[in-house]
Amino acid sequence: MMSTTAAGSGHPTSCMSAAELVAGTFFYAMKFDPKYPNSPHGDRFVLSKGHAAPVLYAAFAEAGVFPESRLMTLREFSSELEGHPTPRIPGVDTATGSLGQGLSVGSGLAIGARIDKSPTRVYVANRATSPSIKCGFRCESSAGRSLYQLELPLLQFIHGAGTAALGWCLPAAQFWTAV
Numbered sequence: 001m002m003s004t005t006a007a008g009s010g011h012p013t014s015c016m017s018a019a020e021l022v023a024g025t026f027f028y029a030m031k032f033d034p035k036y037p038n039s040p041h042g043d044r045f046v047l048s049k050g051h052a053a054p055v056l057y058a059a060f061a062e063a064g065v066f067p068e069s070r071l072m073t074l075r076e077f078s079s080e081l082e083g084h085p086t087p088r089i090p091g092v093d094t095a096t097g098s099l100g101q102g103l104s105v106g107s108g109l110a111i112g113a114r115i116d117k118s119p120t121r122v123y124v125a126n127r128a129t130s131p132s133i134k135c136g137f138r139c140e141s142s143a144g145r146s147l148y149q150l151e152l153p154l155l156q157f158i159h160g161a162g163t164a165a166l167g168w169c170l171p172a173a174q175f176w177t178a179v
Contacts, residue, residue: 003054003074003081010083011075015055016108017123022047025123026059034064037091040118044109048126050084050100057081057089065090102126 001012009156016032027044032042037060040056047056054074073079084097106124113120 002059003071005115006072006074009073010054012054014049014052014060018049018052018055022059023054023062025125026063030121030123032063032091034060037065038093040116043119043120044122046092046093046096046102046106046109046124047085047104047124048096048098048124050102052125053081053083053085054083056092060089060091100113129132155156 001015005011014047022045030043030045033039036042045056047053048053054071055097057071057074060066061071070081074081075083080086082088084095087093088094093109094102096102102124103126106122109120112118115121119171
């Protein structure tokens with residue numbers, strides 16, 4: 001809240017709707033070393049709803065990836081903390097923004113981990129309302145997850161209902177019956 005207020009822009013309510021799931025994932029489920037957040041041996045977190053980037057930055061700061069004071073540089077011209085996450089930030093694998101995009105990225109990261117025989121888990125935070133479901137990314141990643149039998153922890157932010165749910169991305173047939 002303080003960083004978006006200081007920046008005079010951002011999506012604080014999107015951050016608030018994601019805060020509990022991001023905190024639970026970062027501090028209770030994920031295994032990663034904050035000193036080496038891009039290590040191939042650590043778990044990955046993809047924030048598909050990139051406009052909630054400040055909550056991701058807050059989790060990185062709380063974990064010790066960078067100092068908390070850096071949060072107040074959000075959206076400043078010289079800051080790497082932009083309105084959407086970019087790989088310029090330690091621990092971020094891809095730029096996100098188009099709703100649903102992170103599912104495809106997460107699927108690719110999971111396939112890469114499987115090829116490398118890595119125990120890495122990939123967590124995807126996704127907005128589960130109609131705009132992201134209608135994006136081609138969502139359909140394509142579901143088909144790919146089914147083809148490769150990927151099981152991804154999927155954090156769904158269900159706006160409007162005022163709730164968020166933790167689920168697993170299962171093969172496409174099972175996933176779409178749940179949606």
